[in-house]
Amino acid sequence: GENVEQHPSTLSVQEGDSAVIKCTYSDSASNYFPWYKQELGKRPQLIIDIRSNVGEKKDQRIAVTLNKTAKHFSLHITETQPEDSAVYFCAASSRDTGRRALTFGSGTRLQVQP
């Protein structure tokens, strides 16, 4: 089945700096790659996603890039703010589950220092 690896596990940046979180996946047939943000004590929520027919997608200060050949995708947050502090999860859709289910990475705890 699909395996998703995520790095780093923790990331600390100064307010205003950029943050990059990287993920690799194993199943070359996966074609949907969402990113979820989980604030402390809250439920995960989708912040951005990308499909395999697109190489990059942006939404204000966040962007995601996908390299299908290398089977990796990344989340980029620019001009970080304290409210960006959270745990971020990458995920990939699994062919084994008819692509209904997602395989998640282990998460990255981002801390933005004011």
Add this chain to the structure above:
Amino acid sequence: DVKVTQSSRYLVKRTGEKVFLECVQDMDHENMFWYRQDPGLGLRLIYFSYDVKMKEKGDIPEGYSVSREKKERFSLILESASTNQTSMYLCASSLTLRRRPSHEQYFGPGTRLTVT
């Protein structure tokens, strides 16, 4: 506004007890999921269901079972709770779009289960 609710936020059970975790969604979603969340391990899929009375094993189904008798409700059952099942349990639901890959999953608030 999608709403996914779970029956309890906190639950304490004894080893060997049968435990039921309930999840309800109000958006007529076909797909429902149960995950457990543990520090450093992310979200791991236990079971999912893509239709009433249908269920599929996820990555860690051992020690768990599920029930989906109605479209809006998906139950996770721990037949005989053990201490290694102490965890945060998250339910999620999503829509199926024909000829499209998986769609956004909406999560419930989670149930923190402690087995003593």
